[in-house]
Structures are given as structure tokens and as C-alpha cells.
Amino acid sequence: MLDIGNVEDILTSQLPTALQSGKTGCQDMAKLLARNSDLPQDNLDALLFEAVAQVNDTLFPAISQIEMVYTEGCNLACTYCFEKDMLGHRRMPEEVAKKAVDLLFRYAKNEQELHIAHFGGEPLVNFRAVKMTTEYAEEKARETGKKVCFNMTTNGTLINDHIAQYCADHNIMVMVSLDGLQEANDRFRIDKKGRGTFDRAFAGLMKLAGYQDWVGVKMTVMPGNCDKLLDDVKFLHDAGVNQFTIGYATGVDWPEDERRAYVTNLEKLHHWYMAHRDGPLLVTEFEEEDPGPSYFGCQAGRSSVSITVDGEVSPCSKVLAMDKTHLLARLGDVTHGLYELKNRVDLVGCGKLKTACGAQGIDDSYQGGCFATNYEANGDLYHPNATDHDFSLRLRNSCAGCAAAG
Amino acid sequence: MTNEEMQQIAQRVATSVVSELGGSGAGSPVSGTVGEFTIGDEDASCFTCSGRFRCRPSFLIQAETA
Numbered sequence: 001m002l003d004i005g006n007v008e009d010i011l012t013s014q015l016p017t018a019l020q021s022g023k024t025g026c027q028d029m030a031k032l033l034a035r036n037s038d039l040p041q042d043n044l045d046a047l048l049f050e051a052v053a054q055v056n057d058t059l060f061p062a063i064s065q066i067e068m069v070y071t072e073g074c075n076l077a078c079t080y081c082f083e084k085d086m087l088g089h090r091r092m093p094e095e096v097a098k099k100a101v102d103l104l105f106r107y108a109k110n111e112q113e114l115h116i117a118h119f120g121g122e123p124l125v126n127f128r129a130v131k132m133t134t135e136y137a138e139e140k141a142r143e144t145g146k147k148v149c150f151n152m153t154t155n156g157t158l159i160n161d162h163i164a165q166y167c168a169d170h171n172i173m174v175m176v177s178l179d180g181l182q183e184a185n186d187r188f189r190i191d192k193k194g195r196g197t198f199d200r201a202f203a204g205l206m207k208l209a210g211y212q213d214w215v216g217v218k219m220t221v222m223p224g225n226c227d228k229l230l231d232d233v234k235f236l237h238d239a240g241v242n243q244f245t246i247g248y249a250t251g252v253d254w255p256e257d258e259r260r261a262y263v264t265n266l267e268k269l270h271h272w273y274m275a276h277r278d279g280p281l282l283v284t285e286f287e288e289e290d291p292g293p294s295y296f297g298c299q300a301g302r303s304s305v306s307i308t309v310d311g312e313v314s315p316c317s318k319v320l321a322m323d324k325t326h327l328l329a330r331l332g333d334v335t336h337g338l339y340e341l342k343n344r345v346d347l348v349g350c351g352k353l354k355t356a357c358g359a360q361g362i363d364d365s366y367q368g369g370c371f372a373t374n375y376e377a378n379g380d381l382y383h384p385n386a387t388d389h390d391f392s393l394r395l396r397n398s399c400a401g402c403a404a405a406g
Numbered sequence: 407m408t409n410e411e412m413q414q415i416a417q418r419v420a421t422s423v424v425s426e427l428g429g430s431g432a433g434s435p436v437s438g439t440v441g442e443f444t445i446g447d448e449d450a451s452c453f454t455c456s457g458r459f460r461c462r463p464s465f466l467i468q469a470e471t472a
Contacts, residue, residue, distance in 0.1 A: 004407060004415065011419045016426040039407060047412050054420030 007037050007044070011051055019055065019341050023330065026052075026339040045335050052337040053106050059341070060348055063107035065115040065304040066100055067317045068092065068133060071126040072309055076155050077192045078177075080222060080249050082372070083121065083321040091126050096311040097133045099334035103313070105140050107338070114141070118152035118172065119306070119317050127163060134170050151175060153218060155189070157197055159204030161211075168211040175216040175245060176205045180232030184225045202239075209240040213280070216243035223254055226261035230268045237281060245284040250373040254387060263394045296354055296368050301347030305331060305338070313338060315347055318372035319381070329371070329381055347371070352382035360384065366392055 010032060018025035026048070033044045072088040074081075081087075101116070108114055116137055118130045134150055141148040152167070156176035167174050178201050179185045186196025209215045217236055221229060233244060246269075248254070248262055266285075273283045300306075301315035311334040312327055314320035319328050329347060332338040346352055350368060357363035362384065368374070369388040377385040407415075 004411070008415045008419060011415070012422045015419060015423050019423065043407050043412070047407070047416060050412055050416035051419040051423070054416050055423050058420065058424045 004039070007033060007039065007047070010036065011048070015051060015055075019052070019339055022340045022342065023332075026332070026336050030336065049106075049335065049337045052332070052339045055341075056107060056338050056344075057109060060338075060344060061303055062109035062111045063104060063303055063305055063338075064111040064113070065117065065299070066104045067117040067119045067304070067306040068097065068100060068123075068129075069119055069121065069306060069308050069317060069320070070097070070123050070129040070133075071121040073125045074120060074122040074155070075125060075157060075191065076122065076189065076197055077194075078155075078189045080188050080220065080252060082251065082318055082376075086321040086324045087121060090309045092129055092307075092309040092311075094129070094132055096307070096309070096334060097129055098136055099311060100307040101133060101137045101140060103307075103334050103337060104137075105144060105146070108146065111146075113147045113149065115149050115151070115304075118150065118154075120153075122155055122158070123152055124154050124158040124163060127158075131166065134172065138170070149173070153177065154204075155197065156201035156204030156208075157191075159207050161207065164207045164211040167208065173214065173216060173243075174208055174212075175218045175243070176201060176208070177218045177220070178202070178205065178236070179219050179221070179225065180228050181235055184228045184232055187225065188220075188222055205241065206239070214243060215241050216245065217241050219244060219246045220249050221246065221262060222249045223252060223258035223262075226258060226265045229265040230272060233269060233283075234272070237276075242280045243282045243284065247285070248391060250370070250385075250388075251376045254391075259391065259394065263391075263398050266395065267398050296350035296357075297347060298370065300371055301329065301331060301344055307334060311335065315343075315371060318370070319375070322372055322375045328375065346382065350382075353384070356380075356383050362389060 011029075014029055014032065018029040021028075030044065030048060033039075033048065034041060037044060069092065071091045072083075072086060073091070074083075074087055077084075104114055104116065114137075116133065118133070120126070123130055130152065137148045137150075140146075150170060151173040153175050154177070156178065159174075159176075166172075177189070178198070179187075179189055182196065182198040185198040185201070189197050189201070191197055205215060205217070219229075219233075229246075233246075236244075246266070254262075269283070270286055273281070273286055300319060304316065306314045306317045306320055308314060308320055308327070313331040313333055314327055315329050315331065322328055329343045331340050331343055338344060353368035354363055357366055357368055366384065366389050368382070369385050369392070371381040373388055374383055374385045375381045377387065
């Protein structure tokens with residue numbers, strides 16, 4: 001058996017090759033260390049994790065946000081759900097959740113404010129994991145002197161007094177997916193028996209509003225639902241909702257007249273918002289800074305990652321849902337960290353994306369869009385999606401300077 | 407193996423690995439001039455600039471074009 005010095009020699013000589021070989025290389029590396037050392041497996045895993053983390057520290061920006069996919073299960077069956085091919089019954093074990101939080105704090109470098117997104121499937125199907133992760137992260141934040149912020153995306157139908165109270169007590173910013181009032185919402189957001197879900201989701205939303213002042217809604221706008229947008233936002237705002245995240249549905253056909261209707265109604269909403277923004281109201285799309293044409297890609301894989309139920313690390317929850325048989329642009333796992341360096345290079349450096357945009361002559365006006373919707377449209381994360389580019393141009397021309405232009 | 411020993415080993419391994427990959431100096435959080443840009447900020451790290459500046463380690467550039 002080899003001593004610690006020889007373990008270091010093996011790591012030094014083999015790790016560069018392993019890191020360029022991705023998953024297989026790192027697994028082989030871990031096995032090689034185990035075969036040739038008396039050290040406990042936990043120690044060897046921790047050493048490999050730390051070495052890989054320090055390589056990432058040197059080459060890449062900090063990770064300041066993780067999305068936690070606590071479950072692949074959902075109690076609804078929304079027709080447009082980007083995860084519908086991924087959904088199943090697996091849930092994230094406690095050990096994986098804790099390792100994911102450890103990864104966030106280790107890869108945060110000097111970042112002082114970290115973010116954990118409670119996600120699914122429907123995260124409230126596995127509320128036990130939400131609580132455990134929240135409290136473990138709070139403990140880590142106290143130990144390290146960092147601040148940790150929480151948000152959760154939920155369909156709202158499972159929110160009860162206990163959950164609403166817990167979210168308020170732990171400052172979890174809850175965003176309820178709701179596409180508008182009953183008419184708009186229930187066309188697509190249905191349960192497994194085909195029934196509309198507005199009444200149940202709205203009841204959950206109101207339950208939340210009874211425990212906290214800041215209540216959010218995520219609205220997905222489908223073709224055919226554009227005309228109700230402003231009226232629905234006004235109603236929900238009057239009912240107590242003060243944060244809105246609004247986006248057009250992806251992966252569906254958008255005829256020309258519906259594209260025009262979306263932009264026209266978003267512009268109406270923009271005008272209404274500008275007249276009301278002094279109050280307790282936030283429409284995310286109109287507030288995020290436009291990063292400018294020199295910034296390619298997005299936070300996925302750069303400063304944010306998503307953790308699957310079995311502890312694999314993906315750039316984001318939407319990318320991981322794109323192919324249920326193969327994790328696209330996989331970055332690593334919670335045991336050994338982000339060892340798939342070439343994938344992180346592609347996501348952060350965006351060389352392929354810039355080249356593809358340049359080939360289409362759009363690299364001066366477009367930052368490459370969303371990796372997941374690029375894949376959805378073209379089967380390639382780094383090939384820009386023409387629909388997204390078209391919406392980007394329309395929105396930029398419509399409400400200049402607003403971040404909805406993407 | 408204590409935590410301190412592990413940190414020290416990992417640091418030596420990482421330094422060696424980054425050098426082996428072609429990332430020595432460039433983009434590291436150290437002062438120095440790389441190509442046409444000077445990196446003097448402790449927070450400077452590769453890709454923070456989204457690749458606008460050509461100061462990236464050769465390994466990473468190779469990987470992008472591979």
C-alpha cells in the first residue's frame with residue numbers, strides 16, 4: 001500500500017489526464033487511489049474533491065447559486081412542462097442534498113451571498129428535503145459568515161399553513177407557477193386527471209400571502225394566451241402578488257400574429273409597470289440589467305449549477321431536463337466536484353456559441369440565448385435558437401433597454 | 407490525514423495540474439501581464455470577462471476549439 005506522499009504523486013501525475021477525460025477519467029482516478037492506499041474512501045474522495053475545487057478556483061468564476069432537484073415527481077401534468085419527459089418517482093437522498101450544499105459553499109470562493117433554489121419536479125412533494133437542506137445551509141452560513149438566500153418554484157397546490165409558515169420563518173422567496181387567471185391558466189396547467197389547477201394554486205398563493213409580505217408568480221405565456229396578460233397581472237397584483245417573472249413558452253410553435261400579440265401585450269405591461277413601480281411591485285423582466293452584446297451565454301455553468309436527484313451536476317434544471325437518457329454538458333458530481341472541465345469551458349467561455357452566432361452574422365446583437373432552448377430547437381446547446389433571437393430583436397425594438405430582450 | 411494536510415496536498419496538486427493543463431499564470435488570481443491585458447485584481451479569474459479579453463490559459467482555448 002502507498003503512503004500519503006505517493007497518493008499525492010498519483011494525483012499530480014494522473015489528474016490532468018483525468019480532468020480532460022471527464023466522468024470516466026475521474027472515476028478511474030478515484031478507483032486508482034482506492035486500490036493503492038490504506039486511507040478511508042471518505043478521505044480519498046475529500047482529497048480529490050478539494051484538488052478539483054482548487055483547479056476550478058484558479059480557472060473559473062465562483063459558483064454562487066445551486067438549483068436543487070429534490071424530486072422528479074410532480075402532482076400535476078402541465079402540457080408544456082419542459083420536464084415532462086424527465087418526470088418520475090426518484091427523490092434526492094439526504095446525503096446528496098448535504099453534499100450539494102457543501103459543494104456550493106466550497107465553490108463560492110469569496111462570494112458572500114449565496115443562493116439556493118428549491119426546485120423539482122414539484123419540490124413540495126419532497127418538503128422534508130427542502131427543510132433539511134434549508135437548515136443545513138443556514139448552519140453552514142453561520143459557520144462561514146456568509147449569507148444564504150432561498151427561493152422556491154412551486155405549482156402552489158400543496159401549500160398549507162405549515163409550509164407557508166416555514167417559508168416565512170426561513171425567508172424562502174416562493175414563486176408560484178401561475179399563468180394568469182382561470183381561463184389562461186387552466187388551458188395548460190392541469191392535473192393528471194385533466195382538471196384545471198387555478199383554484200388550488202391561487203388558494204396556495206393566498207395562503208402564502210397570509211404569512212409573508214412578498215409573494216411571487218411565474219407566468220408562462222403560451223400562444224393564444226397573450227391578450228389576457230395585462231388584465232391578469234393587474235388582478236393578481238390587486239390580490240397581493242408583488243413579484244412577477246414572465247416569459248414566453250419555449251418548445252412550441254409561435255405563429256407571426258401570436259409573436260406580435262406577445263410583444264404588444266408585454267409592452268402594455270411595461271407601460272403599466274413603469275407607472276406603478278414605486279410601490280411594492282417587481283416585474284423581473286423589466287428590472288434585470290441588459291448585460292450588453294459582449295456578454296455571451298448565461299449563468300448556467302458559470303455561477304450557477306443544478307443538482308440532480310442522484311447528485312450529478314448539470315448547468316441548469318432546464319438543460320438537465322432536455323435529455324432523460326443523457327445528461328447534457330454534465331459538469332461532475334457532488335462527491336468529486338466539477339471535474340468535467342471541457343464542458344465548463346464551453347459554458348463559460350462560450351467559444352462555440354460565439355462562433356455559431358458569428359456564422360449567422362448576429363454576434364453583435366445577440367448573446368446566444370438559452371442553452372436549453374437552443375438544444376430544444378436545434379439539438380445543440382451552442383447553436384442559437386431562431387425563435388429566441390427573433391423575440392430578442394422584437395422586444396429590444398419594442399421596449400428599449402428592458403431586460404426582456406434577453 | 408488531517409484537514410490541514412489534505413488542504414496542503416490539494417493545493418500542491420492543483421498548482422501542478424493547472425500548470426500541466428497550460429493554465430500557469432494566465433487567468434490565475436495573481437498579478438501579471440498576459441497578452442495585451444494586465445491582471446492585477448485579486449478577483450481576476452479566467453472567464454470572468456466572458457472571453458472578451460484574450461488572456462486565457464492555452465488549455466482552455468484548445469479545449470474550446472477541439
